Amino acid sequence: MKTAWLALVYVIIFGLSVYVYVTQLNRPDNDLHQRLLPVEIKKVTSGMTDYALQKIVYDAKNNGDVLSIAGMQHSQGGQTVYPNGLMIDMKPYNQVLEVNSQAKTVTVQSGATWADIQEAINPYGLSLKVSQSQNIFTVGGSLSVNAHGLDIRHGGITDTVLSMRFLNADGDIIQLSASENNELFYAVLGGYGLFGIILDVTFQLTDDELLETETASMSYSEYPAYFTKQVKGNPHAKMHLARISIAPDSFMEDMYTITYKSAHDQSELASYQKLKTENLVAVPKFFLGLSRINDAGKDSFWNAQKVYTQQINGNLVSRNNVMRSDSEFMEYDNSRKTEILQEYFVPVDQFEHYIPELKKVLEDHPDFNLLNVTIRYVEQNENAVLSYAKEDMFSLVLLINQGTDEKSVQATQDVVREMIDVTLAHDGSYYLPYFGYPTKKQMQIAYPKTEEFFELKERFDPEHRFMNLFYEEYQP
Amino acid sequence: MNYKRFIYYQGIVGMASSMIFPFYILLIRNVGDSYAQFGWAYGLFALTAALCYPIIGKYADRVGDKSLLAIYSWGMAILLLFFPLASEVWHVYVLQVLMGILGAVQKNSEKTILARYVTKEIAGAQIGRYHVWTSVAAAIAVIATGYLVDFLTIASIFYVASLIFAGSGIIVLKLQTIKQ
Numbered sequence: 251m252k253t254a255w256l257a258l259v260y261v262i263i264f265g266l267s268v269y270v271y272v273t274q275l276n277r278p279d280n281d282l283h284q285r286l287l288p289v290e291i292k293k294v295t296s297g298m299t300d301y302a303l304q305k306i307v308y309d310a311k312n313n314g315d316v317l318s319i320a321g322m323q324h325s326q327g328g329q330t331v332y333p334n335g336l337m338i339d340m341k342p343y344n345q346v347l348e349v350n351s352q353a354k355t356v357t358v359q360s361g362a363t364w365a366d367i368q369e370a371i372n373p374y375g376l377s378l379k380v381s382q383s384q385n386i387f388t389v390g391g392s393l394s395v396n397a398h399g400l401d402i403r404h405g406g407i408t409d410t411v412l413s414m415r416f417l418n419a420d421g422d423i424i425q426l427s428a429s430e431n432n433e434l435f436y437a438v439l440g441g442y443g444l445f446g447i448i449l450d451v452t453f454q455l456t457d458d459e460l461l462e463t464e465t466a467s468m469s470y471s472e473y474p475a476y477f478t479k480q481v482k483g484n485p486h487a488k489m490h491l492a493r494i495s496i497a498p499d500s501f502m503e504d505m506y507t508i509t510y511k512s513a514h515d516q517s518e519l520a521s522y523q524k525l526k527t528e529n530l531v532a533v534p535k536f537f538l539g540l541s542r543i544n545d546a547g548k549d550s551f552w553n554a555q556k557v558y559t560q561q562i563n564g565n566l567v568s569r570n571n572v573m574r575s576d577s578e579f580m581e582y583d584n585s586r587k588t589e590i591l592q593e594y595f596v597p598v599d600q601f602e603h604y605i606p607e608l609k610k611v612l613e614d615h616p617d618f619n620l621l622n623v624t625i626r627y628v629e630q631n632e633n634a635v636l637s638y639a640k641e642d643m644f645s646l647v648l649l650i651n652q653g654t655d656e657k658s659v660q661a662t663q664d665v666v667r668e669m670i671d672v673t674l675a676h677d678g679s680y681y682l683p684y685f686g687y688p689t690k691k692q693m694q695i696a697y698p699k700t701e702e703f704f705e706l707k708e709r710f711d712p713e714h715r716f717m718n719l720f721y722e723e724y725q726p
Numbered sequence: 727m728n729y730k731r732f733i734y735y736q737g738i739v740g741m742a743s744s745m746i747f748p749f750y751i752l753l754i755r756n757v758g759d760s761y762a763q764f765g766w767a768y769g770l771f772a773l774t775a776a777l778c779y780p781i782i783g784k785y786a787d788r789v790g791d792k793s794l795l796a797i798y799s800w801g802m803a804i805l806l807l808f809f810p811l812a813s814e815v816w817h818v819y820v821l822q823v824l825m826g827i828l829g830a831v832q833k834n835s836e837k838t839i840l841a842r843y844v845t846k847e848i849a850g851a852q853i854g855r856y857h858v859w860t861s862v863a864a865a866i867a868v869i870a871t872g873y874l875v876d877f878l879t880i881a882s883i884f885y886v887a888s889l890i891f892a893g894s895g896i897i898v899l900k901l902q903t904i905k906q
Binding site for chain 1: 800803804807808810811881885888889892895896899900
């Protein structure tokens with residue numbers, strides 16, 4: 251009898267549990283995934299013939315399929331995916347086709363990473379003019395987001411592209427360069443994969459050289475003058491980055507800078523040319539982990555960064571090695587939280603007024619978990635239709651830790667929109683590859699040629715063969 | 727309690743608990759925030775167990791092994807029904823504390839029964855044999871569960887394990903009735 255009662259109670263609880271689980275907890279997650287996943291992923295391999303590549307577009311045309319293009323897929327605004335579309339994975343299409351040491355050029359397939367290029371050109375004593383700070387990204391991806399890096403002397407990444415072969419929405423392979431089909435050329439650079447597939451690219455290179463690290467620390471108000479005189483004004487300075495404090499003790503006040511200058515004695519270059527591999531992941535990972543937790547963690551992360559920076563002052567390093575920043579320590583694995591990036595551009599002469607206002611926005615939102623702000627320089631460059639460098643600007647990359655639940659997303663969106671408003675009020679702009687927090691209106695102000703961009707899309711891909719969520723979000 | 731029956735019973739509960747333990751991590755991954763929280767979840771389990779052993783030990787001799795095993799079986803059967811519903815880290819912590827208590831009940835009873843039924847002279851062989859069968863059951867359970875999670879959801883294994891625990895609970899109670 252006792253057993254029967256017990257069994258009955260058990261069956262009731264069992265039923266209730268299953269009911270609650272099925273009705274309440276099991277649903278939203280699945281829906282979310284189904285919405286975002288493409289139906290099929292097509293791998294493009296390095297040995298594929300032109301015809302095989304064209305066939306992907308022809309087939310999509312015949313079947314009425316929509317294509318999206320993927321490299322490393324680190325863009326956070328859905329630039330590489332489209333619901334129920336066909337995703338073309340370009341990563342295996344990664345051969346370095348030719349290194350011409352005389353002309354100092356390299357031709358690569360678009361799935362190659364910047365690391366692949368560095369490995370191919372380093373033995374020739376050659377170096378990229380401009381690349382993304384982290385070298386894990388594909389060439390096609392970086393060009394499609396019009397990336398920039400540490401170099402302060404060679405303009406934007408678009409200036410270093412001599413030409414490219416391009417598979418357009420009709421399935422034709424055409425040559426693009428500043429002199430050939432240049433309208434499409436400048437739409438594709440920073441075109442977020444909406445015009446077709448970049449097949450291979452020829453880059454202008456420069457010589458690798460030995461650089462000497464020079465570090466300094468200062469307050470943010472001294473920084474623009476320091477940069478203009480000591481960095482930009484010094485022809486030996488080649489690459490530069492800075493960080494502004496996110497630690498409570500010195501929030502948005504303290505900065506440290508790292509400048510790489512041509513070393514006096516270049517004869518030692520050979521002994522520094524071996525490409526470095528990522529080392530000491532554990533140490534930065536530990537400090538970054540601390541800074542995610544609380545303010546004390548942020549203070550210790552900032553202090554550790556400062557000490558480290560002082561230590562590297564005077565170090566010699568090859569240009570190629572400067573262009574291989576560590577990124578592995580930023581890998582972050584968490585089901586409930588995620589890390590997002592934001593990047594704002596503000597004219598050099600506005601920086602001093604901009605920082606206090608940005609600080610105010612951040613202080614108004616104490617829960618906003620800002621982990622790092624890296625500052626770099628971008629020279630005015632309006633090649634790309636969607637160009638962010640309307641004048642000589644500082645770029646601020648913000649690393650933010652946020653929850654993935656609806657409330658946290660909303661909270662982050664509010665802060666991001668506020669920060670962008672402040673940025674726009676200082677004649678700034680923001681970077682497009684990140685999560686779709688900004689409003690359409692903000693995009694139009696930051697990118698005056700937004701309308702032209704979408705018109706070009708209509709002209710070159712009227713059937714919308716190439717699509718992604720970024721387009722969905724920001725189309726007029 | 728018949729010693730053979732006891733091995734049979736231990737085989738079943740061993741099966742059910744090893745079903746959930748390795749895969750339990752998957753659930754914490756869905757719910758938890760970080761490796762630190764894994765640490766806490768398992769630490770709480772061990773800590774509560776430690777606090778409970780002295781009390782359980784005292785009661786074991788008074789209320790008898792069978793009652794304690796029944797509490798364990800039914801406790802686990804019901805507790806597991808709450809696992810699929812856990813959606814916050816603190817839910818997992820609470821469940822881990824309760825698991826710690828029940829785990830301590832099981833561990834203590836297992837050893838007291840062995841101590842009471844094993845013949846001292848051949849204790850090695852007997853306990854060895856005992857471990858063979860309970861381990862075989864555990865191994866089968868883990869492998870089979872792997873497939874189960876592949877086909878069903880992680881939640882389903884908690885329900886299946888719960889049913890097995892309920893079955894073991896019935897066995898324990900039956901034993902008692904027969905004896906009476």
